[in-house]
Amino acid sequence: MIVGVGFASAPLVLVAVTVLAAVLIGAATIAAQILATRTRVSRVSREITPATLSAGTPGEVVVRVDVQGRIAQRLRLREQAAAELTGGGATRAAISRRRGGIELRYRLDPVRRGRWLLGPALARATDPFGLAWTDRAVGGPHEVAVWPAVVDLAASAGELMGAADRAHIGARTPAADDVSLRDYRDGDDLRRVHWASSARRGTLLVRSEEQQGRTSASVLLGLAPSPRALEWSITAAASVALSVVEAGHPVRLIAGAQATSVQDTHGRAAESARATLLDATLDLAPSDSAADADLALAAGARMLGADRSDVIVAIVEPLGPAALRALAPLGDGGRAWALVRCPTAARGRADRTVEALRGAGWTAIASEEPEALTEAWTRLLTEEVL
Numbered sequence: 001m002i003v004g005v006g007f008a009s010a011p012l013v014l015v016a017v018t019v020l021a022a023v024l025i026g027a028a029t030i031a032a033q034i035l036a037t038r039t040r041v042s043r044v045s046r047e048i049t050p051a052t053l054s055a056g057t058p059g060e061v062v063v064r065v066d067v068q069g070r071i072a073q074r075l076r077l078r079e080q081a082a083a084e085l086t087g088g089g090a091t092r093a094a095i096s097r098r099r100g101g102i103e104l105r106y107r108l109d110p111v112r113r114g115r116w117l118l119g120p121a122l123a124r125a126t127d128p129f130g131l132a133w134t135d136r137a138v139g140g141p142h143e144v145a146v147w148p149a150v151v152d153l154a155a156s157a158g159e160l161m162g163a164a165d166r167a168h169i170g171a172r173t174p175a176a177d178d179v180s181l182r183d184y185r186d187g188d189d190l191r192r193v194h195w196a197s198s199a200r201r202g203t204l205l206v207r208s209e210e211q212q213g214r215t216s217a218s219v220l221l222g223l224a225p226s227p228r229a230l231e232w233s234i235t236a237a238a239s240v241a242l243s244v245v246e247a248g249h250p251v252r253l254i255a256g257a258q259a260t261s262v263q264d265t266h267g268r269a270a271e272s273a274r275a276t277l278l279d280a281t282l283d284l285a286p287s288d289s290a291a292d293a294d295l296a297l298a299a300g301a302r303m304l305g306a307d308r309s310d311v312i313v314a315i316v317e318p319l320g321p322a323a324l325r326a327l328a329p330l331g332d333g334g335r336a337w338a339l340v341r342c343p344t345a346a347r348g349r350a351d352r353t354v355e356a357l358r359g360a361g362w363t364a365i366a367s368e369e370p371e372a373l374t375e376a377w378t379r380l381l382t383e384e385v386l
Contacts, residue, residue: 026127033125034136037075040068044121044139052275053085053110055149063093063104063121065138072102076124077138079104082116085144113148113234115282117141147278148231151239151373154246215311216250217241218304222297222316222323223256223287224341229317230286232341236373237315238281245273252310253277254303255284256296294319298326312336314362318349324356331361338364339380 001020004012043066053059063079079091085108093106104121119142122135184193184204192206221237224230237253244251245265251273252261260280262273287293297316301323304312312330316323316338330336338357342350350366357364363383367376 022127022129022131026129026132029127030125030132030134034134036071037123037125037136037138040071041075041123041138042066042068044119046118046142048108048118048142048144052145052147052278053108054147055110055113057110057149059108059110061104061106061108061118063119065102065104065121067101072097072100075102076126077102077104077121078124078135079106079119079121080141081108081118084112084114084116084146085110085118087111108144110144110146113146113231113281116144116146118144145279145282148234148238148281150235150242150278153239153243153374153377215309216252217244217311217313218252218254219244220297220300220304220312220314220316220327221253221255221284222314222319223284223293224317225287225289225293227286229341229343230284232373233315233317234281234284236339236341236376238278239373240313240315240377241277242274245270245277251277253280254300255280257299258284259300259303290317290320291322293317294323297323301326301330304330309333310335314338315341316353317341318343318346319353319356324353324360327357327362328360331357334361336362337380338362339376340364340366342366342368344369 001013001016004010004014004016043064045064045066047062047064049060049062061079061081063077065075065077067075077095079093081091087109088111089109091106093104096103096105110116120137120139123138124133124135126133184206194205197205217240219237219241221233224233237255241251241253245262248265248270250261250263250265252259254260258280260277262276265273287296297319304310312335314327314336318340319327327336327338338354340350340353340357347366347368350368354364354366363380365376365380365383367373367379
């Protein structure tokens with residue numbers, strides 16, 4: 001404009017005025033859209049299925065945005081999500097518009113355990129010339145809990161706990177007034193089968209033990225300093241704990257100074273017990289160093305010192321002297337099992353850990369990557385049988 005005025009060039013002045021007018025019109029349009037979004041969007045809600053996600057299992061989110069007036073027909077929305085919830089990709093939502101609202105529906109592919117943020121939704125405002133745009137947050141973020149991936153070990157855990165039960169109750173025969181029945185599980189004592197009810201039902205039914213008469217299990221989790229190692233250990237510990245619940249036994253999950261116990265594991269209470277155990281893993285973080293991990297494990301082992309009747313399952317990394325000293329007394333009763341994760345570079349330390357635990361009465365094996373958890377667990381139980 002200055003050059004056009006200086007040279008008395010009407011075309012240059014016209015170009016300059018057009019550019020300035022486009023900027024002003026675009027800014028005014030964007031401001032008007034932001035104001036309309038702010039005043040006419042009344043509510044944003046999200047429905048997540050399932051309510052708590054699990055790593056490796058897809059989920060679905062439905063976002064409903066309630067608006068006033070006709071803005072629903074031209075409002076452009078997109079949803080933000082943490083990379084841990086989408087597998088690193090962008091959200092691709094199917095959008096449906098209705099009178100008074102907009103609905104976004106998209107898939108989640110959670111890849112990591114923890115608590116992650118979903119949202120807020122973003123409303124895009126653009127100028128009519130396509131030269132500028134801005135996003136405004138609509139609603140607030142929503143925290144989503146993601147449970148760790150777990151492996152089904154219920155059948156083999158039933159065998160382990162069944163053998164422990166038989167050792168605990170000895171040769172006791174069923175009492176005449178013990179009439180509470182449940183389905184037969186692998187490892188149950190055949191002397192507790194209620195044959196009359198089994199014949200009527202067409203499936204094996206056994207008399208349930210009173211809760212205090214059933215052997216409980218304690219799962220001791222080592223908090224490895226490596227995030228990758230910790231996730232493997234959490235998956236293993238959670239899988240073992242859930243399999244014990246499935247077998248109908250009380251279980252206690254100990255990670256450092258944190259202990260989570262579930263007692264009622266029958267019927268509908270089993271689902272609540274599963275959720276309680278998985279929730280306990282959400283906020284677990286790696287230790288700062290291997291020495292700190294050993295100290296945390298030793299603290300957890302001390303929680304078990306007063307109760308040697310538990311079946312103990314430890315999921316650990318190669319251990320140092322402090323942790324080994326704390327774990328050694330727990331093997332006295334022959335009811336302690338240890339699964340030692342063996343990184344390729346630490347094979348020697350893992351073997352020494354296994355030898356030390358076996359010398360203290362533990363049943364222990366080393367699981368070297370990339371061995372599947374089911375194979376390692378089967379080897380551990382086979383080691384006990386041998």
